Amino acid sequence: MPLKTSMLAAVLALASSATALAQSGTLKIVSSLPRTGSANAQTGTIVNGIKMAIAEVGGKIDGYEIVYEDWDDASPQRGNWDPTVEAQNANKAVTDPTIVGYIGTFNSGAAKIAMPELNKAGLVMISPANTYSGLTKPGMGEANEPTIYRPSGSINYFRVVPTDDLQGAVAAEHVAGSGAKKVFILHDRELYGKGIADVFQKRAKELGVEIAGFEGIDTKASNYKSLSQKVKFSKADAVFFGGTTQSNGGQVAKDLRSVGFTGMLVVPDGCCEEAFIQAAGASNLEGNTFVTFGGLPPAELTGRGAEFREGYRKMFGTDPEAYAVYGYEAARVLLDAIKRAPTKDRAAILKAVSATKDFDGALGTWSFDANGDTTNRVMSINSVKDGKFVFVRRAGDAPAGGSKTE
Amino acid sequence: MEWVDFFLQQLITGLSNGMIIALIAIGYTMVYGIIELINFAHGDLFMLGAFLALTVVGLLGLGDWSGASAWAAVVIMLIASAGFCGVLNWGVDRLAYKPLRNASKLSLLVSAIGASFILVNLGLFWGGLPMDVFAGGVAAAAPKDFPALVPNTNLLGEESLVQFTPKDVLVWAVTVPLMVGLTWIVTRTRLGKAMRATAQNPVAARLMGIDTDRVIGATFLIGGALGGFASVIYSLYNNTISFQMGYRAGMDAFTAAVLGGIGSMPGAVTGALVIGLVRSMSDAYLETRWTNTIVFGILVLILIFRPSGLLGSRAKEKV
DSSP states (O other), X not given: OHHHHHHHHHXXXXXXXXXXXXXXXXXXXXXXXXXXXXXXXXXXXXXXXXXHHXXXXXXXETTEEEEEEEEEXXXXXXXXXXXXXXXXXXXXXXXXXXXXXXXXXXXXXXXXXXXXXXXXXXXXXXXXXXXXXXXXXXXTSSTTTTGGGOTTSSXXXXXXXXXXXXXXXXXXXXXXXXXXXXXXXXXXXXXHHHHHHHHHHHHHHHTTOEEEEXXXXXXXXXXXXXXXXXXHHTTOSEEEEEOOTTTTHHHHHHHHHHTTOOSEEEEOGGGOSHHHHHHHOHHHHBTTEEEEESSOOGGGOOTHHHHHHHHHHHHHSSOOOXXXXXXXXXXXXXXXXXXXXXXXXXXXXXXXXXXXXXXXXXXXXXXXXXXXXXXXXXXXXXEEETTEEEEEEEESSSOGGGOOOO | OHHHHHHHHHHHHHHHHHHHHHHHHHHHHHXXXXXXXXXXXXXXXXXXXXXXXXXXXXXXXOTXXXXXXXXXXXXXXXXXXXXXXXXXXXXXXXXXXXXXXXXXXXXXXXXXXXXHHHHHHHHHHHHTOOOGGGGXXXXXXXXXXXXXXXOOOOTTOTTOSSOOOHHHHHHHHHHHHHHXXXXXXXXXXXXXXXXXXXXXXXXXXXXXXXXXXXXXHHHHHHHXXXXXXXXXXXXXXXXXXXXXXXXXXXXXXXXXXXXXXXXXXXXXXXXXXXXXXXXXXXHHHSOGGGHXXXXXXXXXXXXXXXXXXXXXXXXXXXX
C-alpha cells in the first residue's frame, strides 16, 4: 500500500532526525542581566563580551550548535533588577532542558534569588559581576550563607570577579595610605553597597583610621546636601561610598563637592562606568575621587586580554567598558567546560566547570577555588580625568602591610 | 560657634528644598481642589519639564556659559519648561480626565496612574535620544548631569562655614513671586473667582454661567506651568535629572499637599516647607535612613489629630 509505505517512511525519517538531534542538537546559554535601566550601559558590554566568546568558537562545539539568549532581569517600573523577573528567569532556565549554562547575575541581590533555584536543578551559573562575599564565602556574610544558596549540597555557582572583601579592603588601604585620619562611610543599604562598606570599615579600623560616621542613604532622595554638610562638619578627610550609580552615587559625589568637601572620595566598582561620570558631572570627580575596580581596566590588560580588547574593538567598533571582559571570560570558561565535558548534559558540564584549573583567560591564568570563586585577585585603583577613568595603580595581588585579605 | 553655623546651614538647605516641593505641591492641590483628583501624573510631568530644560541647554550650547548669559539662559528655560508643562498638563486633562468627568472618582484615579506611566516612559525614551545634548545618548536610563549654569559660590564669603549660594537665591527668587502671583490670581481675578466657584460646587457654578470646562483647563494649565518652573529650579539646584525623579518629587509634593490640607494652597506651601525642614534636620541630626520614617510618621500623626491637614478647611462632604 503506497500510503502506508510513505507513512512508514515519514515515521522513519522523523525518528532518524530525532536521533541526529540528540547527537548534534543545540545547547543553549542564557544570560540574566538588568537590560532595562541605568545598568544597561554595563550589561550591554557584558552581553557583547559573551557574544564575542561564542563567535570565537564559531557558535559550535563538537557538532553542537551554541545558541545564546540575552534575558533581562529588570523591570521598567524599578528601572533596576527586579526580584520577580529574576525568579521568573531562573524558573524558565530550569524548565528548558536545552539550557546548559546561566550567565548572571549582575546584582548580588538578584543572585540570591536565582542561586537556590538553579542549584536544585544542577544548572551551572557563572556570574560576571557579583562581588558580595557572602554568596560563596562561609563566615563572610549572614550566618546561613552560603549554605542557603546550595540546597542540593553541591556547588553550581561560580564567579570570575574578585569579591568585596578584597575590594573593600583595598579601598581602605588606599585611604589609609593617603594619610587620611578620619573617614566617613556612606552606603546604599543594599547587599552589595552595605557589604562592601562593612568590609571597608573593618579594614579601616585595623589600619587605625578613625570612623567619623557610618550611614545608609536614601537612594531616591533628590539631593544629599544636608548629609554632605554633616560630613563636612565632621571634619572627616575622606569619604567612602558603598553603592552604585543606580543607588545615586553620582548625586552623592556631586553634593559632597557642592557643599565644599575637598577630601578624598572613594567609590567601589559599582560606580566604575561612564554613567557614573555622566551622573556626577566630570568636574566633580576630577582630582580627589578614586574608583576601585575588581580587575584591571581594559586598557591595562595584557597578553590574551590585549587580544580581547583588539577583537572587541574590531567586532563592536568601540572600546570595551570595564565589565565587558568579565562577560567574555564567563562565557569562555563555560564554553571551555562544554568542550571538555564528555557528555553534553548539565551534570557533566557543571563538573567540567568546577574542575577549571589554570585557565588561560583574558584576565590572566586562574582557577576556580573550592567555593567557586576565581583565584584571580588583581584589582586596580582608578581616578577620573577629563571625564574618563584613568588607571592609577594595581592593588590587591599583594595586600599592603602583608596582611591576609581572605 | 560651629553648631550654630551647622543649624543655620540646615535651615537654608531645608527651606530651599521645601520651596521646590511647594511649587510641585501646588499643582497637586489645585487639581484636587477643583476636580477632587489626585493627579498622579503630576510628578512625571515635572520630570519631563526637566528634560525639556536640559534639551534647551543642549540645543543652545549653554554648557559653558557664565555670568549674565547664564541668567538669560535660566529665564529662557523657565519660560520654555513652564509653557511646555502647562500645555502638556492641559492636554493630559483633555485626553485622559475630561472624558471621565462624570465617571466615578476611581476611574479618574486609574486614568491618572495610566497617564503617569506614559509620561515616565516618554522620559525614558527622551533621555535615550542619541543627541549630543545627552552626552552621546549613553545609557538611556542613567541619571544625567545638568550643567551648573548657576554658580555655587558662597555669598557669605569663602571662609564662612555656612553656605548660602546663588542657587538658594534662585530658588527663592523664583518661588516667592510665583506664589504671590498665584494667590493674586486666585483671590483677585475673575478667573480665580470662577476657579473657587467651580471648586465649591461645579453644578451650581455651571448654572451661574461659568464655563467649568474652561476653568478646569485653566487650572491644569497653571498647575502644570508651576511644575515646569519647579523642574527648572530643581535641575539647577540639584544638577542631576533622571526619568525616575518624578516619583520621589511627586511623592514628597503629594505628602506636602496632604500635610497642609489638600485643596488649600497656603497649606501646600506650609506642608512643603515643613517636609523640607524635617528632611534636612533629620538627615543632619539623626540618620538619613530614618528620614522617610520621620516624614511619614509626622504625616500620620497630623492626620490622626487634624484629618483635614494643617491648614485644610474642615471638610464638609459635598452634597
